[in-house]
Ligand SMILES: Nc1ncnc2c1ncn2[C@@H]1O[C@H](COP(=O)(O)OP(=O)(O)O)[C@@H](O)[C@H]1O
């Protein structure tokens with residue numbers, strides 16, 4: 001079956017349309033540091049506004065774990081959306097309930113309302129089908145049709161992504177369409193050599209994709225918070241660096257599998273180790289197998305790949321024909337630990353072929369480091385979602401749209 005697109009919903013004038021976006025943007029002290037995901041949502045929203053729909057935008061932000069934590073409020077995002085649309089955007093401080101229902105009823109044709117963070121409700125991410133369905137039914141009561149456009153979250157079997165589209169006439173928005181068009185080029189006979197670069201901090205999520213990527217790629221480069229589980233699996237001490245202790249056997253299996261398949265699985269040879277997790281932490285560059293050799297000893301924490309590794313990664317990337325990169329190479333938010341990410345981003349801009357960056361933080365990293373979106377083949381709004389798509393998996397949020 002083909003993906004259902006907006007046209008399949010027919011005339012939307014005067015109809016209440018719920019749009020699931022991924023407005024999970026980075027915030028610092030309540031201020032959005034990168035509005036890329038808000039901008040990416042504009043295409044679909046403008047189309048619906050022009051069609052005269054009454055638009056109800058829903059999204060998550062971060063992982064508040066079912067609690068209404070104010071630092072995860074979507075209120076600043078609603079304000080930014082209004083600025084970018086050049087129109088008033090209303091905000092409902094509750095996701096469901098009487099006040100929210102009234103706010104939806106008060107919408108005129110072409111107006112937009114943003115609801116508070118879906119993940120303030122534990123049911124949004126619940127493993128129980130009943131709990132998710134009950135929440136999805138409450139959301140469905142607010143709309144006549146549903147548009148799924150949060151590409152970054154289509155790999156999640158969550159109420160607003162998987163259950164809600166089954167309760168209303170539903171279709172994909174234009175962001176999802178665009179993302180799939182580009183990512184298809186990475187799955188259908190990618191030009192070789194094909195290199196995937198992995199980093200970031202969602203280590204447990206993303207280690208799992210390696211198993212399915214190994215049969216598909218020529219080179220797999222491991223940086224960011226993920227690299228320490230590999231180093232530990234090889235018997236090296238990693239101080240207080242990010243570590244998935246229960247994944248060590250699995251990672252050893254990946255190394256063996258890569259060897260057997262002739263895939264180059266390239267690990268860092270040097271690492272920047274810091275005295276603590278802080279922008280002004282003391283730091284030193286050491287060999288990857290000697291992380292605890294600095295004066296910080298076993299308190300040392302690896303926050304970036306070293307310059308030798310960055311140069312080696314850059315060589316492999318720049319000589320590849322197809323590259324997908326998800327996950328910053330280090331804690332780029334702190335200047336002292338941004339060098340590895342900068343070198344990798346720069347190499348990606350030099351790929352003679354298709355170079356794709358994917359992920360909320362990866363996209364925000366390249367922009368924060370001064371690169372323009374146009375320097376890359378594509379900047380995907382989804383990291384985990386893209387990776388699972390590249391694995392060839394069927395994703396819950398796409399399956400329900402007919403994909
Ligand atoms: N060595 C490291 N230790 C801790 N965090 C890291 C390390 N390297 C990168 N990170 C963090 O990873 C985060 C992004 O990870 P992730 O969410 O997986 O990426 P994306 O959003 O692009 O998919 C960044 O905030 C960055 O600071």
Ligand SMILES: O=C(OP(=O)(O)O)[C@H](O)COP(=O)(O)O
Nearest residue numbers: 022024152153359360382383384
């Ligand atoms: O930021 C996101 O994913 P990404 O970090 O993989 O790009 C999405 O908003 C999904 O968030 P989640 O990984 O908390 O489900």
